[in-house]
Amino acid sequence: MKVDTTILGLDDERAKEMPYIPSMGIYVVSNNVMLNLLCDKFPGANDFGSEVIPGVTTIGMRNRRVIALKSNQVSNYRVAFGLVSGCTHPIMGPGKVQTYLYDGYWEDISTIEALYNANLGITKKPVPDISFYDRSSRIYTQPRYLPPSKMLDADVTDSVIGEGCVIKNCKIHHSVVGLRSCISEGAIIEDTLLIGANYRLIDIPVSNCLNSNISKIYVLTQFNSASLNRHLSQAYASNMEGYKNEGFVEILAVQQSLENPNWF
Incomplete structure (x- = not known):
């Protein structure tokens, strides 16, 4: 108003x-x-x-x-x-x-674009929109007790990586990678909000982005499959620059199938 x-x-x-x-x-x-x-x-x-x-x-x-x-x-x-x-x-x-x-930090995340911008705001330099390291303004969330993320020969800049991720021989720039994500060899992820997995499928990587080129994707969510490459073909570049509406975003929703019923 x-x-x-x-x-x-x-x-x-x-x-x-x-x-x-x-x-x-x-x-x-x-x-x-x-x-x-x-x-x-x-x-x-x-x-x-x-x-x-x-x-x-x-x-x-x-x-x-x-x-x-x-x-x-x-x-x-x-x-x-x-x-x-x-x-x-x-x-x-x-x-x-x-x-x-x-007059503290508050963002409306009722649209996909607003959700994307709010999450990417924590990667801003030199001062992010909101800090998770401010003792006077603590952030509380559900504890999951995951292991620290592991990075092997990866080039990660200006990004925030969630817990329990395995990132190897890939490039990630100005992105937010959610928990339990697997980013594999040859993947390039830029300007992306990659929402991880609240649950883990037994012995199946949630987002095994192998040789994928992902750029300016607003929202990717966990899909019950072995790899996001089923939906993002190899070397697929998805550049959202210039789009103003939200109709172009395909939301890969969390689904449970009979083939993989075990969640924890």
Whole structure:
């Protein structure tokens, strides 16, 4: 949403740099208020952001104050909404809609292109969009207890490699390689987001890219096959430069077959 952000305390110059306030889709609602809104006030509503939140402002639960956190490191403010009831805080008051302006790292990954750009952003130099090594901003994920990735005679530059990978005699540049990926001899991977495997097929490499030329691929996901070369022929160059829409991307989805039913 494009607004005049000078109302948030920004000067004219910064307001021009930060004109948008997208919703993060995060809502904090007390239980009794939620039941009242959904059961009594707006029983036919299907969407919180476009129906319930605008609806509560029309019945008097309007903002009393907006809290703004300012930062030069982001281009936009992000908004989280809160609905409170019975609060005695002098700022929030009882039964009011409040907004919290978040200026930390946040990216919308609702499209394939956005997902690709967000992942490749961690390879930026000298400062990535988000760091996994910042003690003050820790990242939590599901532990998988995989062995470290093994690289044999590989040329890997400006890239992030996940756990449990085997990479040998190949070239990888400006790419993100997901966990449990196998990149074999002669493969060239550039500007690519290669999503790995959440599960491992017993004795079958998930993405054995042998003699493949993969460039500017947005998303490749695990397919239940011995090699991605079934879908990307040898020496196949897939250059996505110049495309603006997302219809050209073939998503190789995770599937389980009778031939390989064992996952762990």
